[in-house]
Amino acid sequence: MSIIKDFIYDNNLQWQASYSDETEKYPYGYRGSLVITPGKVLSADKQLPPKATATQVILTAKSGHIDFLACELETLDFFEPFVERYKEVLSPEGLYIIFVTDLDADGKLEYEGLTFYMFALDESSVWNELLDHADLSKGDLKKLNAAEKIDTVCDEIKSTTLRISEKSYDEIKALQSAEGKLLFGAV
Template sequence: MSPIDFIKKNKLEWQPSFCAEISDTLFGYRGALIIQEGKRLSETKVMPPKAQAKQVIMISQSDKIKFFACELETFGYFELFFEKYKDYFDADSLNLLYVIDLDADGIFEYQGIEFSAFMLDESSVWNEVLDYFSLEKGDLKKLSSEDKLVKIYDEIASTTFESTNKSFDEMKALMGSTKKTVMGAV
């Protein structure tokens, strides 16, 4: 089963903005993914998720995620997230977590899968990913949604990743009380 089939079958999509094939072998998803469901008020009415991976950018091939980036409100959601989606990650996946309550960046391994975690206080995952891969918004502006994701995927192969390796416990110790800064009109 592909990651997107799993997500759809288990109704784990939340406010998707894009969900389609981006090439003959790749599938793209942008939106949020449910980590912990909201309270079910009736058969048809459910409250918003208690926990979610927000601003997800996911590119999958066959039954594995090749690229994954998201915002987590707290690093405390990571284990719940991983437990739900772990079957779709492998050692070749590139995984970027932008976490609001981290006080430092780091690369850590969890059950054989490597994750790069970064502090996020006021930007968006999309902007951070573009910066990470040194892509200019102007270069992507005229591209279709599919081509934007393909461009990011193509950059994965040519990027060298550097950060300080930490254990999972060291990453958990970096959790602080930082809240996301809301920018713009109030």
């Protein structure tokens, strides 16, 4: 069993996982959401939904650290609690791409010795954005199973140069919008 999978499941951090197993190339791959701030525990077998989650998570791990992680944060306000919750399984060598819905511009930053690529996310999804950055099309992945899709996107994005300007955390915080994500269609 993977150290990262144990960390996620032992701490009840999995949320709506669509994939949580080894892949052909990585001892552990995960797609789904991860809990940042758990919901209130009402009883021994009942708990409210999480107050904060990292959604659309795609991650891979080879050892005791997450090697690759891409996710969406609904607000930049979730970033510090996210790092606090997961820092023991993050590594300075990891590739961490975070799409933030209330961010108005992109930036690469170092925070607590870890490097994060922060991108504004308006109407797209993490998956579609990763495909764009990796220069892949949905057709490239059409015949692959879930594990092969994770491997392919992870490997391609790792070999891509993410052209993004370096910013301090304070500069990133200054780019936070008060508006957040606009919803389209029926609500």
